[in-house]
Amino acid sequence: MAKKYIGISTLILLLIVSGCTPSLREEPEVLQNTEEEAAKTVIIPSLQLDENYYRTILPYEESASRGLVVSNLATKYDMKEVETGLLRISQNEFSPDKYLFQEGQYLEGSTISSWLARSNQTVDGLNPSDEGLIGEEKAKNAPVYITHIVEQNYLEKVDNTVKLAGVSVGLALNSIYYYQKEAYGATFEEPLTQKQIEENGKKIADEVVNRMRQIEGLADVPIVVGLFKQNSRNAVVPGTYFSYGVAPSGKNVSDWKAIDEEYILFPTAASEEKYRDLDTIFRNFKQDVETYFSNYTSVIGTGYFKDQQLQKLTITIPIQFYGTAELIGFTQHIAGLIKTHFNPAMNIEVQINSLDGAEALLVKKSGEEDAYVHIYTQ
Structure with missing residues (x-):
C-alpha cells in the first residue's frame, strides 16, 4: 500500500461535543487525501477529549483486517484489551499531543490469516508445523503460539501534509493450548510456560517486522x-501485555522493555493473597452493599494494576429493582459507601446494571472525595 500524504485545503467551523473537557483548539482542519490521485476530503477533529486519547482523522477508516479479532481471540475481555493495551504502549513512543490515530491500513485480513496459520498450512505460517502430530503430541511439541495480530497507525502533520509516522502491532499469544485427543472428544489444556511464550513471541516479532518492512510505505517508519x-x-478478566520493543526506522527490534500489568478479580483467593489490604476494603464495601437490599445478584470488582499499584477499580453491581425511587436511593447509598470505604487517591468506577441494561454510573477520580453520579433515564 502506498504511503499516504494529505494536503490541507481549508478550514471549517468548530465541532461542538457536549459533556467533554477538550484540549483547546479553535477549529478542526479539513484535509485532502491525494493518494493515488483520488482526492478525498478528511478532517482532523478540533477536540481532544482527554490527554490520553488520540484524535483520529475523519471519516473514520476501519482496519484492513477488521473482524478478525472476534474469531481469533477467545474472550471479549481479551478482544478489548489487546487493542486498548496497545494504545497505552503506543503513548510511550507516539504522544497523543503530537500524533493522530488511525486503525491499521497495511495488514490485510488475508495476510494476517496466512501469517497466523501453521508453517505446513501456508508458506507464511508463523506457527510451528504439526505435520505427523496428533492430540497430546501436538500440544507438547507444536502448540499454536500466536493467534492474532492487531495493527495501529500513527500519523503526523508535517508542514501542510499529514503522513504516516509510525506503526504499532500487538501480537496476541496463547497462555494455554487447547486440544482434543480424538475428533469431537473432550478438550484438554496444555499450559505454556512464560519462557515459551516470551521466547517464541520475540522470535515471531522479528519475523513480523521483517515482513512489514517489505510492505510499501513501511520500510522506514x-x-x-x-x-x-x-x-x-x-x-x-483480560490478559495483558508483558513486553514491548521498538524497531527504529528501517531496522528490527533492538531492545525489549518489560511491562508489569495485571487484572485481578475481587473478591477472590488471588486478590486476598496478593492485595490483602484492598481485598479487605472491597469485602467490607460489598458487605455494606448487601445490607441495603436483598434483591441483588453479586458485587464484583476488577482491579487494573501497573507495577503492582492500583490504577483503577471497576465495580459491577447487578440489580433487580422495580422503581425509580428505589434506584435513586440505592445509587445515593453507593455514592456514600464509595466515600466511606475507598481512599481519595483511588480511581473508582461503579456500574449498576439490571436486565434492562445500564441503570447508573458512579465515577470517582483520583484526588476527588465525591463520585460523579449519573442515573440513566429512558
Whole structure:
C-alpha cells in the first residue's frame, strides 16, 4: 500500500461535543487525501477529549483486517484489551499531543490469516508445523503460539501534509493450548510456560517486522511491537501485555522493555493473597452493599494494576429493582459507601446494571472525595 500524504485545503467551523473537557483548539482542519490521485476530503477533529486519547482523522477508516479479532481471540475481555493495551504502549513512543490515530491500513485480513496459520498450512505460517502430530503430541511439541495480530497507525502533520509516522502491532499469544485427543472428544489444556511464550513471541516479532518492512510505505517508519499474553477461555478478566520493543526506522527490534500489568478479580483467593489490604476494603464495601437490599445478584470488582499499584477499580453491581425511587436511593447509598470505604487517591468506577441494561454510573477520580453520579433515564 502506498504511503499516504494529505494536503490541507481549508478550514471549517468548530465541532461542538457536549459533556467533554477538550484540549483547546479553535477549529478542526479539513484535509485532502491525494493518494493515488483520488482526492478525498478528511478532517482532523478540533477536540481532544482527554490527554490520553488520540484524535483520529475523519471519516473514520476501519482496519484492513477488521473482524478478525472476534474469531481469533477467545474472550471479549481479551478482544478489548489487546487493542486498548496497545494504545497505552503506543503513548510511550507516539504522544497523543503530537500524533493522530488511525486503525491499521497495511495488514490485510488475508495476510494476517496466512501469517497466523501453521508453517505446513501456508508458506507464511508463523506457527510451528504439526505435520505427523496428533492430540497430546501436538500440544507438547507444536502448540499454536500466536493467534492474532492487531495493527495501529500513527500519523503526523508535517508542514501542510499529514503522513504516516509510525506503526504499532500487538501480537496476541496463547497462555494455554487447547486440544482434543480424538475428533469431537473432550478438550484438554496444555499450559505454556512464560519462557515459551516470551521466547517464541520475540522470535515471531522479528519475523513480523521483517515482513512489514517489505510492505510499501513501511520500510522506514518506526514500528512498536507489543507481546500480549491471553487469559484462559473461561476467565472473566483480560490478559495483558508483558513486553514491548521498538524497531527504529528501517531496522528490527533492538531492545525489549518489560511491562508489569495485571487484572485481578475481587473478591477472590488471588486478590486476598496478593492485595490483602484492598481485598479487605472491597469485602467490607460489598458487605455494606448487601445490607441495603436483598434483591441483588453479586458485587464484583476488577482491579487494573501497573507495577503492582492500583490504577483503577471497576465495580459491577447487578440489580433487580422495580422503581425509580428505589434506584435513586440505592445509587445515593453507593455514592456514600464509595466515600466511606475507598481512599481519595483511588480511581473508582461503579456500574449498576439490571436486565434492562445500564441503570447508573458512579465515577470517582483520583484526588476527588465525591463520585460523579449519573442515573440513566429512558
